[in-house]
Amino acid sequence: MTFNHQNTSAIGIGTWHLGEGNQTKTESEMQAIKYGLDRGINLIDTAEMYGDGLSETLIGKVIKNYQRDNFQLVSKFYPFHATPKLIEQSLKNSLKRLQTDYLDLYLLHWRGNTPLTETVSGLEKMVQAGLIKNWGVSNFDLDDLKELSATKDGSHCRINEDLYNIASRGIEYSILPWQKEHGMSFVGYSPFGSDGGQFLKIKPIIQQMAKDKGITPYQLLLAWVIRNHDLLSIPKTASVEHMQSNIKAVDVQFTTDELQLLDQSYPKPTSETTLETI
Template structure:
């Protein structure tokens, strides 16, 4: 295994896996989709013990089989009620077993819970020293939670926060994103194409988005992805079980939006003008 500080160059569009293990009969196909993504440039895979009660981790692990492990940035997440010194090592052991690997590149607290952050961070540091995880971070943390985290010993070593972020959900731009940029914490944007069909239709139905997509010879979804990663620091993790969709998502990384594009999208999808409650799924 590489040194704990080693991080492969990260492709800005990864692969999410929330529902990728829900259908046992589709497990082979979904594992092949994971492998397709890895074979075509994706090197960030995101999963969690919550997804399918571990089934998604199993499918991701199957998709990784035979791939050079050091070239994959593997993320998993643990339940808040597994965040204690007693339960967290066992939760990690289960995830590693299902993923068929001996370490994670990034291990995230899935959302804030009742276990003291100081206890969770200390346990994560212990797991890091053992070589079982390279980095640790959080998910679904708002600005206040991140500030609390940074007051805990070791909390300032967190380099990633995974939150919902897309053209129709920009609330984190008001306070969370500026704070993270100031403190060197990268955003992992989950559901960058929106989660439900109704929201997606509302977003992609906007003429402005369609016009920008047409100008780039792209789809509205590709523009949504290009927008999400526009700062060069954000990693977007759209979920897909369709290799064709994965290929389309990968191609979005090559799209560079102009200042005029961004201004038009800002007008059609205004950013926040006051603090907003964190949007979560």
Template sequence: MLNIDEHIMESLKKENSKRMVALPDGSSMPQLGQGTWYLGEDPAKRQEEIEALRLGVQLGMTLIDTAEMYGDGKSEHLVGEAIKGIRDQVYLVSKVYPHRASRNEILAACAESLRRLETDHLDLYLLHWRGNVPLSQTIAGMEQLKAEGKIGRWGVSNFDIHDMQDLLSMENGNQCQVNQVLYHLGSRGIEYDLLKWQRERNIPIMAYSPLAQGGRLREQLLESEEVQHIAKKHGVEALQVILAWCLVHPDIAAIPRSSNPEHTYLNAAASRIRLDEEDLKLLDGRFPAPTFKTALDII
């Protein structure tokens, strides 16, 4: 078990607990949360993953994001076990498959997620990506779930600007509270148009994979001279610099995934890093935002 000084624990909890993102309905959600993609799929890692999630909550990362797709429900089962006894401290988010997002099927999908999570409500329910089911049906189902108290609010995921425009043109489409998309230092395509469009309508972004998925791109980020210089300057890890970059703007939430307590602690501590103008200029120079429209990155 990771041994963390109580004063450090309390300090991080206080720091992360005050970092909130405002939502259009007047409520707010934690800015720094925890992703769960791939968690719950390996029985040998189950206890460590549960410990990591519970530690994250203790450190103020109280938003936990999951989906019925993750491990065909295994992730939701794991989260349900991890939040036993602390459900009231957790801002719980799950996502519905597009093919299950019709007016009636979404009710059944949500009920199954609630059963796996062992809770009676979700704080936020997202359409995982846009499929063939008409958005009007999905909206109607989401609004019914809200009326029944099964979800507090709803949003979408992997929606590009034209998808968001379609959504908000429909009845009750303006009830969408968030759009969860891939966003990190090496994937800044949303800054060209989507991020600005959502900001004009006060709809925040929830960044998934804010540390970048494994592979060459992640290595390029971590090994770059600029990130290494900034990490040394602040006395932190390179991954923490990348996460801190994502947290600079108060209307962007981030949900890094961690399968062990050590990484969870590093994620939580990234909220303490204050990147200055020189840091941001260095990072912009090495990993600039695109100057033209690009397809929405999805993994």
């Protein structure tokens, strides 16, 4: 089946840095993922890079107790593993750690030196072998997407995963519209500005509006990212409490006035900007 974010839950589960702590922390992280899966979140995002495989290993321990076709699994390979031979090797290693026999989506984590034609041909082979259902890319700017779509089978790319939160809105200008036009789903990462909110300044307007709406600033940030129901956001949390809070955020709505107020503090892009990445 072709991947489409409309068929997934409104948020997925981000997993960067999971599985890197002690046993107590790891147990809490596994509980958080279980909590999400048990309440209908049906996509998990990981990468061979995360903790050098530790994130995938932790996910594998959780998902072996779940029916595999009830959720979608996304992983990513390094740009220096983007040749057909190394893609196959990386993929098989990821599948082993994840204790599964296929991925729903396999993404080039960011662009490197391998020609896109080679990478696409390697990914298509993995689709034919039944090891992945679909493939995509991450951290691709508009020029990269256009170049990709012009390569043989490049139009089979199902998703592009880029940074997207209230303080990093560049993708709204042309990447998101281009992806919509080309039927490519958009996945936005780091809705809270990454671990500890290090890449997102929570301004007083967010504190005030969240208070007025009876929600937390983090719930407001997440609800804002998915406000138009046109993309998937993949927040990461290591705790059940935060997972619960993030799931509740899906139901938060904004009035036009509220959105305009937020635009004043976090303006929409008005021209093409270089893609921001973390």
